[in-house]
Amino acid sequence: MGEMGKKLLIFQLLLLTSCAEKVDLIVYNAEVFTSNDLSQLATSFAVKDGKFVYVGDDSVISSYSSSNIINAEGLPVYPGFIDSHAHFYGLGFSNAQVDLKGTKSFSEIVDRVIEFDKKNNKNFIIGRGWDQNDWSVKSLPTNKLLNQAFPDKPVILERIDGHAYVVNDYALNLAGISNSSKIDGGEFIKSSGRLTGVLIDNSMQLIDNIIPAPTKEESIKALLSAQDMAFENGLTTVSEAGISRKQIELIDSLQKLGILKIKIYAMIENGPDVDYYISQGPYKTDRLNVRSVKVYADGALGSRGASM
Numbered sequence: 001m002g003e004m005g006k007k008l009l010i011f012q013l014l015l016l017t018s019c020a021e022k023v024d025l026i027v028y029n030a031e032v033f034t035s036n037d038l039s040q041l042a043t044s045f046a047v048k049d050g051k052f053v054y055v056g057d058d059s060v061i062s063s064y065s066s067s068n069i070i071n072a073e074g075l076p077v078y079p080g081f082i083d084s085h086a087h088f089y090g091l092g093f094s095n096a097q098v099d100l101k102g103t104k105s106f107s108e109i110v111d112r113v114i115e116f117d118k119k120n121n122k123n124f125i126i127g128r129g130w131d132q133n134d135w136s137v138k139s140l141p142t143n144k145l146l147n148q149a150f151p152d153k154p155v156i157l158e159r160i161d162g163h164a165y166v167v168n169d170y171a172l173n174l175a176g177i178s179n180s181s182k183i184d185g186g187e188f189i190k191s192s193g194r195l196t197g198v199l200i201d202n203s204m205q206l207i208d209n210i211i212p213a214p215t216k217e218e219s220i221k222a223l224l225s226a227q228d229m230a231f232e233n234g235l236t237t238v239s240e241a242g243i244s245r246k247q248i249e250l251i252d253s254l255q256k257l258g259i260l261k262i263k264i265y266a267m268i269e270n271g272p273d274v275d276y277y278i279s280q281g282p283y284k285t286d287r288l289n290v291r292s293v294k295v296y297a298d299g300a301l302g303s304r305g306a307s308m
Contacts, residue, residue: 020065023048028058030072035079045077080236087162088238088264089247091229092222093214096120098127100157104134106141109157110149117150124211125150128158130166140189143168143197156207163300165199165207172197175206185296201299219250220259227262237263242294245273248283255287263287267294 028044034055046054046064054060061069098116103109109130117125132138146155146168154171158164172178172195179195181188186202188195199207214222230238243251243266254260266288268277274293277283282291 020063021048021053023053023064023066024050024068026060026064026066026069027072027077028060028069029074031074031076033076033078078234081234082237082239083230083235084239085241086238087242088226088230088240088262089219089223089243089251092224092226093126093218094128095225096122096126098125098157099129100127101129101131101160102134103130105136106130106132107145109141110145113146113155113157114149117153123153125153125155126158126211127156128162129160130157131160140164140196140198141166142191146197154210156211161300163201163204165197165204167197167199167207169195169197171207171210175210177203177206181206201296216250219247220254223251223254223260227260230262235262237265239265239267241267242269243267244269244271245276248288248290252283252285252288255285261287263289265289265292267292269293270295 023046025047026044027046030043030045032042032045032055034040034042042055042057044054044056044058044060045052046060046066054064098113100109100112103112109127113125113127116127130141132140143166146157146166147170150168150170152170153168154174155168156171157166159166177188177195177199179190179193181203183203183206186204187200188203189198189200190196230236245268248266248268251260251264251266255264264287268274268290270293277290277293282289284290
């Protein structure tokens, strides 16, 4: 193509884009998985105000204009992933807790807690992720080693499924739990007539009652941290399995401010807040959908709380 032809082509492109609808983003030369009923593929799309205004072929360039145009160079583009059962609010606090996933013994757990305490020196130590089925000895642990390492600070370690705690004696005393403690729908595990520090299902509530509630600022930080982790893994929608009215209203306020962008399908935790939402009816915005309740009918297999 001669110099004059190139100038003419540039002029035509400028003419087309000057008449084209302005959008926030154009992606072209991609392999776009639409997930429509026909499982069709597309090569480009345009986005405006957070919504798709075009999905199709590369003629998008002549129909829309944008200061943000991406040549995907043939790479695949997928719809945002959806997690159908998540604990999004709790996920955000994980960076401030001891990560116990992948531990091979209870002694390794205690080592991780000690190392965490050296770096963070918190008044309450909380961790999550242990699974006795990963250990050579697969029975539920006792808190003997935990008591030796932490005689004067509460330590609360949650099983990977969220249906059991192992806590030290300091935490048991703080919660008022003794050998005579009983609760419907829960269990205080004992060995030789002594509490082991393992609590199953509803008995965990007594420990929950002594954990300091996070401040609003800490909750906001946790939600934004969880959002970052979700987006890094391609999640754009999560089903939050059991949260309170207070947490739902905080999420709603952050979404309306444009701070929290992820979409959330929120299940109300089974408690006093259920009556409020039953009287109000479903609540739905572009990013938040509240219309279901998280109900516990039984315990879990891994934490030995299920009726079998």
